Amino acid sequence: MNAIFSFEVRRNTKHWLTYLIALILVFLGIFCGNQFNLSVGEGIYLNSPYTIGFMTGMLSLSIIFFATIYALQILFKEQDSKFDNVLFSYPISKQTYLKGKFGIYFLHTFLSFVFLMLGFIIGQNLRNGSEIQTGFNSIHYLYPLCIFGFINTFLVCSFLFLLSFTRRKKLLVVIGGLLIYVLYMIILLFSNSPFMAGSIPQSLETQQISAILDPFGLSSYFMEARSLTAKQKNTQIVPITGYLLFNRIIFLLISSGLLLLTLKLFSFSAISKQKAKKTITLTDSLSNISQTKYSTVQSDYGIISYLKSILSFAKIDLIYLFKSITVPAASILLIFAVGMEMYAEIEKGIRLPQKYSSSGLLATTISENFHFIGLIITVYFINDLYWRSRSSGFILIEKSTFYSKNKLAGHFFSISILLFFFSVILIVEGIIFQAAYQYFHIDWNAYLAVFLFNTFPLILFSGFILLINDRIPHKFIALGISVLVVFTLAGPASGKLLPYPLIRIFSDFKGTYSDFNGYGIYEKAFAQRLLFGAGVIASLWMLNALIKLRKIHFKQLLFTIILCISGIVAGSYFMKGYLPKDPEKEIQSSAQYEKNFRKYENFPQPDITDVTTEIKLYPSANYYEITGKYILKNQTEKSIDKILINFNADLNLEKAIFKSETETINIAQNTSKISLKKALPPNATAFLEFKISYKWFAVNGHQSFNAIIENGSFMRISRYYPTIGYQKDFEIQDQHVRNQYKLGKLTKISKPEAPEMSKKDFINLNMIVSTEKEQTAIGTGDLVKSWT
Numbered sequence: 001m002n003a004i005f006s007f008e009v010r011r012n013t014k015h016w017l018t019y020l021i022a023l024i025l026v027f028l029g030i031f032c033g034n035q036f037n038l039s040v041g042e043g044i045y046l047n048s049p050y051t052i053g054f055m056t057g058m059l060s061l062s063i064i065f066f067a068t069i070y071a072l073q074i075l076f077k078e079q080d081s082k083f084d085n086v087l088f089s090y091p092i093s094k095q096t097y098l099k100g101k102f103g104i105y106f107l108h109t110f111l112s113f114v115f116l117m118l119g120f121i122i123g124q125n126l127r128n129g130s131e132i133q134t135g136f137n138s139i140h141y142l143y144p145l146c147i148f149g150f151i152n153t154f155l156v157c158s159f160l161f162l163l164s165f166t167r168r169k170k171l172l173v174v175i176g177g178l179l180i181y182v183l184y185m186i187i188l189l190f191s192n193s194p195f196m197a198g199s200i201p202q203s204l205e206t207q208q209i210s211a212i213l214d215p216f217g218l219s220s221y222f223m224e225a226r227s228l229t230a231k232q233k234n235t236q237i238v239p240i241t242g243y244l245l246f247n248r249i250i251f252l253l254i255s256s257g258l259l260l261l262t263l264k265l266f267s268f269s270a271i272s273k274q275k276a277k278k279t280i281t282l283t284d285s286l287s288n289i290s291q292t293k294y295s296t297v298q299s300d301y302g303i304i305s306y307l308k309s310i311l312s313f314a315k316i317d318l319i320y321l322f323k324s325i326t327v328p329a330a331s332i333l334l335i336f337a338v339g340m341e342m343y344a345e346i347e348k349g350i351r352l353p354q355k356y357s358s359s360g361l362l363a364t365t366i367s368e369n370f371h372f373i374g375l376i377i378t379v380y381f382i383n384d385l386y387w388r389s390r391s392s393g394f395i396l397i398e399k400s401t402f403y404s405k406n407k408l409a410g411h412f413f414s415i416s417i418l419l420f421f422f423s424v425i426l427i428v429e430g431i432i433f434q435a436a437y438q439y440f441h442i443d444w445n446a447y448l449a450v451f452l453f454n455t456f457p458l459i460l461f462s463g464f465i466l467l468i469n470d471r472i473p474h475k476f477i478a479l480g481i482s483v484l485v486v487f488t489l490a491g492p493a494s495g496k497l498l499p500y501p502l503i504r505i506f507s508d509f510k511g512t513y514s515d516f517n518g519y520g521i522y523e524k525a526f527a528q529r530l531l532f533g534a535g536v537i538a539s540l541w542m543l544n545a546l547i548k549l550r551k552i553h554f555k556q557l558l559f560t561i562i563l564c565i566s567g568i569v570a571g572s573y574f575m576k577g578y579l580p581k582d583p584e585k586e587i588q589s590s591a592q593y594e595k596n597f598r599k600y601e602n603f604p605q606p607d608i609t610d611v612t613t614e615i616k617l618y619p620s621a622n623y624y625e626i627t628g629k630y631i632l633k634n635q636t637e638k639s640i641d642k643i644l645i646n647f648n649a650d651l652n653l654e655k656a657i658f659k660s661e662t663e664t665i666n667i668a669q670n671t672s673k674i675s676l677k678k679a680l681p682p683n684a685t686a687f688l689e690f691k692i693s694y695k696w697f698a699v700n701g702h703q704s705f706n707a708i709i710e711n712g713s714f715m716r717i718s719r720y721y722p723t724i725g726y727q728k729d730f731e732i733q734d735q736h737v738r739n740q741y742k743l744g745k746l747t748k749i750s751k752p753e754a755p756e757m758s759k760k761d762f763i764n765l766n767m768i769v770s771t772e773k774e775q776t777a778i779g780t781g782d783l784v785k786s787w788t
Contacts, residue, residue, distance in 0.1 A: 004100025029119020050233035309403035313410020359443035360513030362430035371508035505533025516712030525698035535567025577697035
């Protein structure tokens with residue numbers, strides 16, 4: 001066995017970090033397998049062989065991330081420790097050296113993907129429901145792991161391995177990983193991927209070209225599966241024939257060619273010559289230093305010097321960032337990724353009409369796509385900036401200065417400026433799209449909210465990531481934990497792991513922009529949560545300073561206390577009216593309703609014949625109030641002694657009274673069964689008087705059919721009035737869930753060809769709608785009178 005390979009294997013298997021990373025990847029895979037609901041076609045199960053293959057291919061994009069991180073850690077280890085200066089003197093051939101390095105590099109990357117897929121398998125098999133078919137077949141997972149996981153790992157590692165050992169620059173390796181991703185996305189545009197379902201269908205010739213050129217093989221996978229039926233996709237794997245086989249062979253050969261090219265171009269002597277050349281240049285430069293007399297200056301440790309030191313650290317960071325290639329590379333990534341989404345949102349494909357390229361549309365597109373990419377970029381740049389002086393050995397000189405403790409604040413300031421820079425270029429891109437589509441009305445309020453919904457949460461996140469790097473004494477452990485924080489506290493999984501909305505301080509904005517109403521009350525609510533988050537981060541920074549310096553400055557303490565108090569007050573306003581969502585509780589409630597009241601489906605119930613109601617709308621307060629009176633008439637041939645009355649659970653029931661000739665009954669529950677002492681005979685009438693109200697809060701979100709907002713409210717209000725009798729709409733639709741609660745078969749829906757049944761369901765409606773000044777109410781029916 002190769003000595004370098006065996007040494008690295010023994011070293012890594014004895015290191016606890018290896019097992020921690022494996023465990024993290026397994027848990028991440030469990031989340032993906034248990035939560036991802038990507039539909040690849042009607043009638044195709046989520047755990048069908050076709051879907052498993054597709055998901056494995058999509059998850060193999062993570063190989064780019066794994067390979068890039070491991071390349072920086074493994075392939076540059078000798079260079080970071082300066083061991084490459086003497087490497088040529090050892091009795092080892094370059095072939096043996098490169099084989100050992102590539103072997104351990106490939107093994108790290110591939111095993112990381114294997115652990116991710118292991119978690120995905122576990123997570124998917126923990127699921128149940130109508131979208132999951134029974135049974136488990138390991139071949140359905142091993143097959144795509146080989147054709148996607150193994151070959152894609154080989155390709156990505158070969159390409160980055162070539163860059164690492166021929167150019168010897170970490171930045172080029174990062175750009176190389178970015179280049180692979182961009183190339184994949186471009187090719188995906190020309191394939192018939194389910195992700196591009198809204199795009200214009202491509203010709204067969206274009207699909208064939210995409211199937212050949214796709215480096216990750218997904219286009220060829222779709223090409224071979226296009227003739228399979230839904231039943232075949234649920235039961236058999238996509239055969240590795242035709243374009244799929246040809247694509248995989250081509251990129252295996254390309255990967256092998258990249259390795260041979262690395263072997264040919266690599267040389268130990270080239271490294272030593274490069275180091276020697278740098279040394280000579282340094283020696284020559286020393287002779288040019290002018291000899292001058294030194295003079296002493298009076299030291300100043302006041303607030304101005306304190307702030308200047310922070311600005312000085314930030315200036316050094318910004319010079320380093322903007323002179324490197326990473327900022328242009330990250331900018332290209334953002335412009336490309338967000339630009340694709342902008343184009344897709346405007347065009348919408350042939351199935352939907354093209355949208356106007358308005359500022360609101362483009363600003364919300366930025367908010368939907370910038371946040372997650374910004375999190376990854378922030379983690380990378382902070383890790384690079386923080387550990388730069390340690391990697392170069394300059395940290396000892398740096399710590400000897402009085403204001404070295406301000407370096408963390410300097411990093412925070414510089415990364416904040418960088419995030420503002422990225423936000424600005426995306427806004428400029430949005431304006432360019434508007435100009436390209438000749439839509440010249442620019443809504444600056446829509447664009448300025450990009451800073452609120454993206455830049456400021458990312459700035460808070462950068463403050464937290466800086467603390468992680470400051471407290472963890474190992475660069476790559478800090479990087480790994482930072483990435484974990486991205487997915488758990490700020491990324492897609494944060495909603496599951498942090499159900500309480502106030503503590504999701506790093507999350508982005510999920511709402512929309514309205515030309516009538518802008519962002520509405522969501523803008524204010526988001527700012528309130530940000531203020532709470534600022535108080536949390538400031539407290540953590542103060543705690544970190546206390547641990548490091550054993551003391552706290554009074555001004556810092558006072559500022560933190562003020563920020564915390566403001567954050568707590570803002571957080572209480574943000575959480576006002578919060579109603580936690582519990583899908584399981586809702587299902588249980590529906591099941592209980594059906595068990596208790598389904599018998600009323602066949603019981604005679606009175607009909608509503610007359611409705612007198614008044615609706616008071618208060619759009620500025622997101623509130624409305626309904627008072628009403630029903631006339632209920634028994635239009636059956638039987639007497640009615642039991643009546644089921646339903647009020648919508650989303651509305652607040654303030655008062656409800658049922659009146660008949662002989663009795664009056666107060667109603668206090670949303671679903672109430674009324675037992676009459678004296679049955680309601682045929683053609684007799686009764687009355688139902690009620691008062692209900694509704695108010696929504698930003699923390700809960702609004703309902704699309706019940707949205708009372710400052711301007712442009714829309715309410716399908718008839719569905720929120722009380723109903724009489726058993727309501728089939730409350731029934732659970734999923735038969736698998738119905739079986740769990742022993743509910744039997746779902747109530748059958750009448751067929752279109754069934755004979756028509758006459759029902760006396762016409763009503764006499766008398767409605768008064770009032771609203772605030774400068775508001776106009778619009779509804780169906782005949783307008784009788786209006787006044788102000």
